[in-house]
Amino acid sequence: MAGNRDTKPRGRSNGSGGSDSAFSFGGGSAGVLAGAALAGAAIGIAANVGRKLFVQFSTGATGDWCDALKAEHQLTRTIFDKIEATDDSQGIMRGHLLMKLKYALTKHANEEENVIYPALREANMAHDADALNGEHGYVKTYLYELETIANASPEWLARVRDFRTMIEEHMRMEEEEVFPAFQKALTEAQNARLTSMMNKEGFKMA
Incomplete structure (x- = not known):
């Protein structure tokens, strides 16, 4: 629950008094962008594999x-x-x-x-x-x-x-x-x- 969460700041401040996290914006957006990039890459790889499988087996x-x-x-x-x-x-x-x-x-x-x-x-x-x-x-x-x-x-x-x-x-x-x-x-x-x-x-x- 929120009451039990560790409230100590972690690293650099995001400029609004809050701490950086994977879900913050502004100064902490690097984690979000990195995560999105990794997710996008994973989706792209999966889509490419799916396309290859379709091409390989689409001849029946x-x-x-x-x-x-x-x-x-x-x-x-x-x-x-x-x-x-x-x-x-x-x-x-x-x-x-x-x-x-x-x-x-x-x-x-x-x-x-x-x-x-x-x-x-x-x-x-x-x-x-x-x-x-x-x-x-x-x-x-x-x-x-x-x-x-x-x-x-x-x-x-x-x-x-x-x-x-x-x-x-x-x-x-x-x-x-x-x-x-x-x-x-x-x-x-x-x-x-x-x-x-x-x-x-x-x-x-x-």
Whole structure:
């Protein structure tokens, strides 16, 4: 209760006869501001973590690593659909969609190159891992070309279609051949660990 509170002044006076505290204003406002800053930083960090989690799992990746990669493949197809629906007068829209495509593919490639392909090599599937990893180099080449070609030209959209043909074959090989064969060789614990490792990798770029 107020009657039992220690009334001795603590430190510098706030100029009105009262003592400094975390709840005083004026001269004692430094504590309030510091506390607010820390609280604001904590909220900001929490919001950023929440955003990253949303981005990482917004593709519908509620299953294991294979389901997650398939969902990301589908997201890529959806972006290609939107790009191909544009015409030469929609340069700004094409630029925006290309940025989305590049981000999605870069995040996806990091997950595969830093987690999945190394695991394939450990499982004596180095040939498949190296072939798939090599195709990622062509993905980077296509993205570079699409950023340098004028996107208001028919040549740009033609290059997009070539890119899609190449990457859809890459995704088909992963979804129908390499990943199912690899997953059959995994124990439940290995599959769960791989899922956790891949989600952590994706979280870095979310």
